[in-house]
Amino acid sequence: MSSPSNIEFPRIARSLAAALIGDPFYRVVTVACGEDEAARLEMLTAYFALALDEGEQAGRVDLADDAGNGAAIWTTDTPSAQRQAAYAQREAALRNLLGERGFAHFTAIVENMEHALAPHGLQDAWYLSIAGIAPDAQGRGLGASVLAPGLAAVDAAGATCFLETYNERSLPFYGRLGFAVAGRYAEAVTGCDYWLMLRQPSAA
Structure with a gap:
């Protein structure tokens, strides 16, 4: 596992913010920024710094490279009490x-997604919660390489993993990594559809 030091957090968090600023989820949770994209970038940088901290406490964080150009954040098989404590701290x-409005949107979307997940029996699955590469570092294969260590760990644990994405264009990319679409859902707060993708552990 490649884990960032707190010194690197700002650069990694800003890379994630730049990569994901157009995502419908992140647009609506930063509603307080209105049309101020600079303010939205700053808010998302702080958001992802919190997510990186939670990932270090209760999952795993893998870095795209030594320059802080992105990361993948996973919820793993860490004991549930530890995960819950880290989530409560971030929340x-x-x-x-x-x-108030942004947090209400965040809470409602999380509840909507958890409701959609319930029939799939993924309580023990690993979750790829966040993955992103800075726009100016894309096209170098960093997206696949940042996910490789986590996927290897998933396979070693014999676990299923899943992700959710609003970006239909990302489906073939994740498909090449062994994920398959398990559902398409309309999400009321964003007004957009998202896809649930599952990956079964690969045989050794």
Whole structure:
């Protein structure tokens, strides 16, 4: 596992913010920024710094490269009490960061997605919660390479993993990594569809 030091957090968080600023989920949770894209980038940088911290506490964080050009953040088989404590800590910080409307959107979307997940029996699955590469570093294969260590760990654990994406164009990319579409859902808060993708562990 390649884990960032706190010194690297700002660069990695900003890379994730730049990569994902157009995602419908991140647009609506940063509603307090209105049309101010610079403010949105700053808010998302703080958002992803919190996510990186949670990932280090209760999952795994893999880096795209030594320059901080992106990361993959996973929820793993860490004990549930540890995961819940880390999530609660991040949630409290997000309430302040996102503001009343943004946090309400965040909470509603999480609840909607959890409802959609329930029939799939993924309580013990690993979750690829965030993955992104800075726009100016894309096209170099970093997207696949940043996911490789986590996927190897998933396979070693014999676990299923899943992700959710609003980006239909990313489906072939994840498909090449062994993920398959398990459902397409309309999400009310964003007003957009997203895809649930599952990956079964690869045989050794």
